[in-house]
Amino acid sequence: MPTALRAVVSVVMLAGFYLLGLLQLALVGWLIFEIWQHAHGVGAAKLSYLLIAAVAAVLAGLWRAVRARPGHPHGLIVTPEQAPELWQQVRGLAAEVGTRAPDEIRLVPEVNAAVSEDTRLLGLIGGTRRLYIGMPLLQTFDVDQLRAVLAHELGHYSGAHTRLSAVTYRGRLAMHETLDRVGRWNVFGWVFKAYGWLYQLVSNAVARRQELEADLASVRLAGVDAAVSAMRELPVVDAAWDLYFGRYIAYGWELGYAPDDVFGGFAQLYRARTDELARMRDREPSDETSRWDSHPAIGERIAAMRGAPRTPHAVDARPATVLLPAVEAAGMALQHEVVDFGTRTVLPWADFTAASMTMMMQHRADRVFRSAARLAGVPQAGLAEVFALVEAGRLGELAAEFLPGSPRHEAAAGFAGVMDDLLGLAAVRSGTARWQHSWSRPARLVDRDGEGVDLTEIAKLAVAPETLDEARARLAERGVRVENATVVQTRATGQGAAVLGALPNVKVDGAAHADLILLSKGFVFVPAPKSTDGGEKRVAALLSATAPAELAARYRYVAFEEIATVRIDREVPVNAALLLHDGRTVGVQERWTADKVGKSDDVLREILTGLRVRGDR
Structure with missing residues (x-):
């Protein structure tokens, strides 16, 4: 079946989704009419209410989708005056592929390129065309590779793949809104879910075919070598982008800092991590594609490219940044x-890394200092109080909290690694050490001369009374x-925590209703309504909109460090008591029928x- 015809079938199926909603509404109307023809009173009213409630969720999703419009275009507009060679390349490729050039070029913060078109009358009348180019691609690709990507995207225009994008957007939104609103016991929802799965199979098959067609345009305009090279480089850039945000930005961002040059930093990392990136390029891409995928596997796409006819192309290995002269300013x-x-x-990169690493070190130390204060019976503690516990032969009590599974008499010796971190903090706070930023390796602790600081041996001495x-x-x-x-932080927070799971509608202390959020550092109890309906969706919405640290700050938070031990009265469903160090008890009871x-x-x-085992030592 030709791709265009497949796309039409996909749109027809979207129309069928709306029609299905109207048919169900008509069915409910008929059923209610029949109910009141043969029954009256409370029973008929309750049954009518259930039918109306069931179909209302479907209609609410459809209505929201009908009224929805695609969001405003994002990114930074690049004008022909700002990047004349980029526009020249794009216009030339558009002419070669036989399509109208885009009206706008926008830079976006993604490892991707894409096209869109504002159309009317189900795509019969074309509108504003936009080409989106990921800034990371401009920073890492050469001109040939970028030409291959741009040719692929313009191939979507020439194949009329964007004409039905607005219709498809609303159709997909209709499915999402409708399926999200129907409950697991809603019979009308079952019908829509089955239809939604069928549509997804068809639409994804269309999308995969469109990608392969656009790939042929990429090969024809840029050459097989450039197209294959770009395809192989995309996952490498994507992995570097994830590394950059995960290891360089995320930790400082959560701690309240930000680097002054987000995109410039990525370019520096990409240039510095040559060995790691080379190893990534050596990996063979996967060629396995699922029927649920919207894109063919990279291996499959490369095989199709290599099987396409070869035509000679002049090589342009210049960095793609030459197409955007003021790339740093952009x-x-x-x-x-x-x-x-x-x-x-907002700090320069060197200061951002130093401040972030110091704060991370401080937070790890604060966890130790809070426990030390509790053991020592003082309001606040620091390294001096930890040393006092060592001197008194009580380090094992403190260390047992940080070395799960170790008896107290062995935990003290194993505490040297934690002590090393505490000594490093003391060195930083004393001005004799600082964190040094690097793009080619992790940040490291150095002295005033830039030499690495190693406090391991001193830490080993500091955990024994006789060598303290x-x-x-x-x-x-x-x-x-x-x-x-x-x-610094005298109370435990959820900073740096990750979400491990959630259980809606648990009982707390035998009475209160709450949604229990499981963080990697503790429990968050969010007040919940008495009705147990929609708990899973309620929690999902909360987690998607709220960071773990904010959850812990906003709602009742019981950090793991505050729990002395746990009494488990029943495992399925869970009925347990959290026994806190301050003598309080928090009861947690899971419902049999809870989401x-x-x-x-x-x-x-x-x-x-794990908490019970820790407390039993």
Whole structure:
């Protein structure tokens, strides 16, 4: 079946989705009419209400979708005056592929390129065309590779793949809104879900065929070698982009800092990590495609490219940044357009890394200092109080909290790694050490001369009472003041925590209703309505809109460090008591019929078991 015809079938199926909703509405109307013809009173009213409620969820989703419009175009507009060679390349490729050139070129913060078109009358009348180019592609590709990507996207125009995009958008939204609103016991929802799965199979098959057609345009205009090279480089750039945000930006961002040049930093990392990127390029891409995928596997696409006719092309291995002369300024302009720093402190990269790593170190130390304060019976503690516990032979009590499974008499010796971190904080706070930024390797702790700081041996001395004085002396020789390392956060927070799961509609302390959010650092209890309906969707909406640290700050939060031990009265469904260090008890009771997110009940049992074991040592 030709791709165009497949697309028409896909759109017809979308129309069928709306028609299905109208048919169900008519069916409900007929059923209610029949009910009141043969029955009256409370029974007929209740049955009518159930039918109306069931179909209302479907109609609400359809109505929202009908009224919806695609969002405003995003990204930074690049004019022909700002990038004449880029526009020249795009217009030339459009002419070669036999289509109208885009009206706008926009830079976007994604490892991707895409096209869109504002159309009317079901795509019969064309409108504004936009070409979106990911800034990371401009920063990492050469001209030939970027030409291959642009030719692919323009091939979507020549194949009329974008003409039905607005209709498809509303249709997909209709399905999403409708299927999201119907419950698991809604018979009308079952029909829509089955139809939705069928549509997804058809539409994804169309999308895969369109991608292969656009790939042929890429080969024809840019050449097989350039098209294959671009296809192989895309996952490498994508992995580097994830590495960049995961290891360089995310931790500082959550701690309240931001780098002053987001996109420029990525370009520097890509140039510095040559060995890692080379190893990624050596991996063969997958050629397995699922029927649920919207794109063919990269291996399958490369095989199709290599099987296409070869035509000679002049090689242009210049970096793609030559097409956008003021690329650094464009990166800053894009950053201003799409990045919301909020109230974060914006710092140059070297200072951003130093501040972020120091704060991470402080937060890890605060966890130790809070436990030390509890054991020592003082309001606040620091490294001096930890040393006092070592001197008193009580380090095992403290260390047992940080070395799960280790008896107290063994935990003290194993605490040297934690102590090393505390000593590093003292060195930073004393001004004798700092964190050094690097694009080619992780940040490291260095002294005033830029030499690496290694406190491992001193840390080993500091965990034993008989060698503690020697550790103090060595620290003093280095100018490290023990009293400078002290607590900042006196109360546990959810900063740096990840969401492990969620259980809606649990009972807390035997009465209150709450949605239980399982974080990697503790439990969050969110007040919930008495009705148990829609718990899973309610929790999903909360998690999608709220960061873990904000959840812990906004609602009742019980950090794992506050829990002395756990009493498990029943495992399925869970009925347990959290016994806190301050003597309070928090009861957690899972309902037999409650919703759950994934295998969150198993995660909860695993956490409770671990906390019980920790408390039993």
